[in-house]
Amino acid sequence: MTRASMHPITIGLLLLVGVAAPLLFPAYTNQIAVLWLMIVFASTWDVLGGQMGYNSLGNIFFFGAGMYTCAVVQIGLYYDVGMYTSGARTTHIVFTTAQYFTGFSVGIVAAGIMAALLAVATSWVVFGLRGPYFAIGTLGVAVAGAELVAAWPWVGAASGISMPVFPGAPETQKLFFYFLLFALAFAVLVFLRWLYSTNFGLAINAIRDDEEKAEAMGLHTRRYKRTAWSISAFFLGIAGAIFGNMTGFIDARDIAFPTTTFNIFMILMVLLGGKGTFWGPVVGAVVFHVIKEVTWTYFLGWQFVALGLLIVVIIVYFQQGIVGWLMEKYPERFGIRVAPKEREVRSHAIEFAPHAGGAE
Amino acid sequence: MNDAIIEVTNVTKSFGGVVANRNVSLSVPRGRITGLIGPNGSGKTTLFNSIVGYHPIDSGSIRFEGQEISRLRVQEIARLGLLRTFQTTRIYGKMSCLQNMRISIPHRKAGFFDMFAYESPDIIERAEQLLAFVGLYEKRFLRAGSLSFGQQKLLEFAMALMNEPTVLLLDEPTAGINPTLINGLIDRLTRANAEFGITMLIIEHNMRVIMNMASKIYCLAHGEMLAAGSPEEIQGNQNVVDAYLGAH
Amino acid sequence: MEQVLGNLSVLASVPIFNLGLLIDGLLVGSIFALAAYGLALVWGVMNVKNLAQGDFIMIGGYLTWTLGRYGMDPLLGVPLAAILLWGIGWVLYHTVICKVITRDLFTSLLATFGIAIVIQQSLNLAFGPDTQSAQADLPTLSFADGLITIASTRILGFVCAIILAVAVILFMKKSRMGQAIRATAQDARAARVLGIDTERVYAFTFCLNAAICGAAGALVALVWNVQPFLGTTYSIRLFVVVTAAGFGNLPGVIAAGFGMGVFEQFGGFILGAEFQQALIVLLLLAVLAVRQLQQLRVRQAVQ
Numbered sequence: 001m002t003r004a005s006m007h008p009i010t011i012g013l014l015l016l017v018g019v020a021a022p023l024l025f026p027a028y029t030n031q032i033a034v035l036w037l038m039i040v041f042a043s044t045w046d047v048l049g050g051q052m053g054y055n056s057l058g059n060i061f062f063f064g065a066g067m068y069t070c071a072v073v074q075i076g077l078y079y080d081v082g083m084y085t086s087g088a089r090t091t092h093i094v095f096t097t098a099q100y101f102t103g104f105s106v107g108i109v110a111a112g113i114m115a116a117l118l119a120v121a122t123s124w125v126v127f128g129l130r131g132p133y134f135a136i137g138t139l140g141v142a143v144a145g146a147e148l149v150a151a152w153p154w155v156g157a158a159s160g161i162s163m164p165v166f167p168g169a170p171e172t173q174k175l176f177f178y179f180l181l182f183a184l185a186f187a188v189l190v191f192l193r194w195l196y197s198t199n200f201g202l203a204i205n206a207i208r209d210d211e212e213k214a215e216a217m218g219l220h221t222r223r224y225k226r227t228a229w230s231i232s233a234f235f236l237g238i239a240g241a242i243f244g245n246m247t248g249f250i251d252a253r254d255i256a257f258p259t260t261t262f263n264i265f266m267i268l269m270v271l272l273g274g275k276g277t278f279w280g281p282v283v284g285a286v287v288f289h290v291i292k293e294v295t296w297t298y299f300l301g302w303q304f305v306a307l308g309l310l311i312v313v314i315i316v317y318f319q320q321g322i323v324g325w326l327m328e329k330y331p332e333r334f335g336i337r338v339a340p341k342e343r344e345v346r347s348h349a350i351e352f353a354p355h356a357g358g359a360e
Numbered sequence: 361m362n363d364a365i366i367e368v369t370n371v372t373k374s375f376g377g378v379v380a381n382r383n384v385s386l387s388v389p390r391g392r393i394t395g396l397i398g399p400n401g402s403g404k405t406t407l408f409n410s411i412v413g414y415h416p417i418d419s420g421s422i423r424f425e426g427q428e429i430s431r432l433r434v435q436e437i438a439r440l441g442l443l444r445t446f447q448t449t450r451i452y453g454k455m456s457c458l459q460n461m462r463i464s465i466p467h468r469k470a471g472f473f474d475m476f477a478y479e480s481p482d483i484i485e486r487a488e489q490l491l492a493f494v495g496l497y498e499k500r501f502l503r504a505g506s507l508s509f510g511q512q513k514l515l516e517f518a519m520a521l522m523n524e525p526t527v528l529l530l531d532e533p534t535a536g537i538n539p540t541l542i543n544g545l546i547d548r549l550t551r552a553n554a555e556f557g558i559t560m561l562i563i564e565h566n567m568r569v570i571m572n573m574a575s576k577i578y579c580l581a582h583g584e585m586l587a588a589g590s591p592e593e594i595q596g597n598q599n600v601v602d603a604y605l606g607a608h
Numbered sequence: 609m610e611q612v613l614g615n616l617s618v619l620a621s622v623p624i625f626n627l628g629l630l631i632d633g634l635l636v637g638s639i640f641a642l643a644a645y646g647l648a649l650v651w652g653v654m655n656v657k658n659l660a661q662g663d664f665i666m667i668g669g670y671l672t673w674t675l676g677r678y679g680m681d682p683l684l685g686v687p688l689a690a691i692l693l694w695g696i697g698w699v700l701y702h703t704v705i706c707k708v709i710t711r712d713l714f715t716s717l718l719a720t721f722g723i724a725i726v727i728q729q730s731l732n733l734a735f736g737p738d739t740q741s742a743q744a745d746l747p748t749l750s751f752a753d754g755l756i757t758i759a760s761t762r763i764l765g766f767v768c769a770i771i772l773a774v775a776v777i778l779f780m781k782k783s784r785m786g787q788a789i790r791a792t793a794q795d796a797r798a799a800r801v802l803g804i805d806t807e808r809v810y811a812f813t814f815c816l817n818a819a820i821c822g823a824a825g826a827l828v829a830l831v832w833n834v835q836p837f838l839g840t841t842y843s844i845r846l847f848v849v850v851t852a853a854g855f856g857n858l859p860g861v862i863a864a865g866f867g868m869g870v871f872e873q874f875g876g877f878i879l880g881a882e883f884q885q886a887l888i889v890l891l892l893l894a895v896l897a898v899r900q901l902q903q904l905r906v907r908q909a910v911q
Contacts, residue, residue, distance in 0.1 A: 055714040057721075125893060128900030129910045132657050132713040136847060140892045143844070147886035198476045202455070202463045209452035216412065216446075217523055218438035218467040227475065260725055267718065304729035311722030315715055316707045337456070338506040415907055433907060
C-alpha cells in the first residue's frame with residue numbers, strides 16, 4: 001500500500017458502480033443504499049479492529065449519537081425539541097423545504113462533530129482496556145447510550161422521534177438518500193486509502209502488532225488510538241444522521257443503537273471479508289449484505305436465529321476472511337514478501353544454540 | 361572522569377512479598393559500554409524495567425541526564441532518548457523490515473499533524489543504511505515475522521538505532537543466537553557505541569562477550585549490588601565467582 | 609430529578625425501609641452470587657468470557673415457567689433446568705467452544721455473543737416477547753407493621769441458592785474432578801503433564817457452569833420474571849460482579865454478587881425502574897474505570 005491515494009481507475013470504477021446501480025436496478029435502490037451503509041460500517045470498524053487490533057463491540061454508539069444529534073439540530077433550529085418530541089403534542093408540524101435542507105445540512109455536520117467529540121471523551125474510559133475488556137467496555141458504552149437516550153424525555157425517551165418529513169416525491173427521496181449514502185461510502189474509502197498510506201497506517205499497525213513495543217519506542221500510542229476512534233466516530237455519526245432521515249423515525253434501542261444487529265454485522269462483515277485488509281471489509285459487506293437480503297425472507301421469523309448461527313460459523317470457520325485467505329495463498333500479488341522457506345530450514349539447524357547461562 | 365548519564369540511587373522494588381531489588385545503586389558513564397551481570401533471578405531485568413519505566417519503584421531515585429525519570433511512563437522515557445531492547449526480541453511481525461524501520465523514527469518532536477506524514481526519501485535512505493549496517497538490506501521488503509530469530513534480533517537493534525537514542529539498554533543481546541553470529545553482533549554493538557556515540561547498558565550472561573565489550577561492570581546477586589568495577593576487577597572478585605557457583 | 613430526591617428523602621425519613629431493601633438485596637443477590645461463581649469458574653479455567661451466561665439463565669427460567677404452566681411444582685425446575693442446561697452446555701462445548709478456546713480472546717467472546725443471540729431469538733420465537741413469571745403461590749411475609757414486605761419465594765430462592773453454592777464449593781474442594789479443575793485453572797500445561805485430561809475438564813467446567821445457570825434461572829423465574837431479552841442484562845450484571853472482584857477471587861465474587869443485589873435494590877428504588885438497565889451498564893463502566901486507574905498506578909493496562 002505505497003500509493004498515496006486510490007488508483008484513478010479504482011475511483012472511476014467506484015463512481016461508475018455507484019451511479020449506475022440505481023439506474024440499472026431501480027427496484028433495489030434502497031437495498032443498495034443500505035449496502036453502501038454497510039460498507040461504511042465495515043470499513044470504519046476495521047480501522048480499529050483490523051488495522052489497530054482493538055476489537056470494538058460498541059461502534060454503534062456513534063451511529064446513534066449522530067442520528068440523535070442530527071435530529072435534535074434539525075428540529076431544534078425551528079422548534080422547541082422537548083415540545084416536538086413529547087407525546088402530548090397535538091399539532092402537526094410541517095417543515096418547509098428550506099427548513100428541511102438547512103436543518104439537515106447543519107445536522108449532518110453537527111452529527112459528525114458530536115460523534116468525534118464523544119469519541120475523544122470515551123477514549124479515556126476505554127483505552128486503558130485491552131482485548132476482551134475493551135470489547136466489553138465498548139459494548140457497555142453502546143448499551144449505556146441506548147439506555148440513557150431511551151430514558152431521556154427531551155428526545156422522546158422510549159417513544160423515539162418522528163423525523164421531519166422529506167419535502168419531495170418518494171422517488172426523489174429514494175435517490176436522494178441513495179446518493180448521500182454512496183457519497184459517504186465513497187468518501188470513507190478514498191479517505192481511508194489515503195490514511196493508510198501515511199505514517200498513521202504504519203503506526204496503528206505497529207500498535208496492533210505489539211503495543212508495548214510501540215510504547216517502548218516512544219510512539220504516542222494514546223494519540224493514535226484516540227484519533228483512530230474519532231475518525232471512525234465521525235463517519236459513523238454522519239451515517240447515523242443520514243440513516244435517521246432515511247427511515248423517517250428513530251428510537252434508541254432498535255434504530256439508533258441496535259447493539260445486536262448493525263453493531264454485530266460490522267464485525268461479521270469484516271471477519272468474512274478479511275480483517276486488516278483494505279478491500280476485505282468491502283468484500284465482506286457485499287457478500288454479507290447480498291446473502292442476507294436474498295435469504296432474509298426465506299427464514300420467516302427465524303432470521304435472527306440464523307444470524308446468530310452465522311456469527312458462530314463465521315467465527316469458527318472463516319477467521320481469515322476471503323481476502324485474508326487470498327493473501328495467504330498468493331502473497332506476492334498483494335506485495336507481501338515472506339522469507340523463503342528453504343532458508344528457514346537451514347537456519348533452524350543452527351538456531352538451537354544452547355542458551356548461554358551461568359558463568360562461562 | 362566521565363559524567364554519569366544514568367544515576368540509579370538506592371532503588372528498591374518488590375513484587376508482593378519478594379524483594380527483587382534492594383537498595384541498588386549504579387551509574388552509567390556517558391559514551392561507554394557498561395555491563396550488568398548476575399546469576400539468574402538476581403534482579404537484573406527488574407532493574408532494567410524500573411529504569412525504562414515499565415513499573416514504578418518502591419523507593420529510590422533514577423536520574424537520566426540529571427532529570428528524575430522514576431515517575432515517567434515508558435513512552436515519555438523513550439522519547440527522552442532512553443531505549444531498551446527485549447530479551448524475547450520484539451518487532452512488528454506483520455510489517456516489512458523497512459516498515460518496521462520507518463515507524464521507529466524518533467517521536468520526540470512529533471506534533472499532531474506528523475501522524476499523517478508520508479514516507480520521506482530521507483527516512484527511507486537512513487533506514488536502508490541502518491539495515492545495511494546490520495546486514496539485512498537484501499531482506500528489507502520481507503515480512504519481519506518470517507525472519508529467523510537471529511535476524512529479528514538484528515532488526516530490533518537496527519530499529520533502536522533508527523530511533524536515535526542517547527542510551528540503549530540491551531537485555532541479553534546475544535541470547536539464543538548461534539556462536540558464529542555473536543561476533544557479528546558484538547562488532548556492530550561496539551561500532552554503534554564508537555561511531556554513533558550511543559551509551560550502552562547491557563545485561564549479559566555470556567562472560568566472554570561482556571568482559572570484552574564493557575569498560576565497567578556491575579554484578580547483582582539476590583537483588584543486591586554485589587560488586588562493581590572494571591572487567592579485571594570483577595573477574596578477580598571471589599564474591600562474584602561464588603555467586604555464580606551458588607555459594608551463599 | 610424531583611422523583612429521585614423524593615425517593616431519597618423517603619429512605620432518610622423511614623430508616624426501616626433501608627433494612628427492607630437491604631434484606632431484599634441480599635436475598636436476590638444470592639442468585640447473582642451463584643451465577644457469578646459459574647462465570648468466574650469458566651473464566652478462570654478456560655479463559656472464556658461467556659457472554660451467553662444470562663441467556664443460559666433465561667433458558668432455565670423458561671423451563672421452570674413452562675413446568676408451572678403445566679401444573680407441576682415450579683421448584684422441580686431447579687434440578688430439571690440444571691440437567692437440561694448441562695446437556696445444552698455439552699452440545700455447545702463440543703460444537704463451538706472447544707474450537708475457539710485456543711484462539712484469541714476476542715474470538716471466544718464473539719462466539720458466546722453469537723450463542724447469546726441465537727438463544728435470545730429462539731426464546732422469543734418460542735415464547736413471545738412478554739415477561740413471564742412462575743408463581744409459586746407462597747405467602748408474602750411482612751414485618752414492622754407492613755413497612756417491610758418479603759416475598760417468601762425470595763427466602764426460598766435464597767435458601768436454594770445457598771444450598772447450591774455450598775454444594776458446588778464442596779464439590780470443587782473434595783472431589784477429584786474438582787481438584788482437577790482447580791489444577792487446570794492454575795496451570796493447564798502442568799495439569800496435562802500430570803495426566804489430567806484437560807479437554808474433559810474444560811467440557812465438564814462448561815457444563816457445570818451451564819447447569820449452575822439453569823438452576824439460577826429456575827430461581828429467577830420464581831423470584832422475579834423472565835423475558836427473552838433479559839439475558840443480556842444478567843450477563844452484564846455478572847460481568848460487573850466478576851470484574852469487580854477479580855475472577856480468581858472466588859469468595860470475593862460471591863460477596864460482590866450479594867453486593868450487586870443490594871446495589872440494584874437501592875438503585876432501583878432511588879432512580880426508578882426505567883433506569884435499571886442503564887444503572888447496571890454504568891456500573892460496569894465505573895468498575896472498568898476503577899480497574900484502569902488501579903492498573904495505571906502500576907503502569908499496566910487492563911488485560
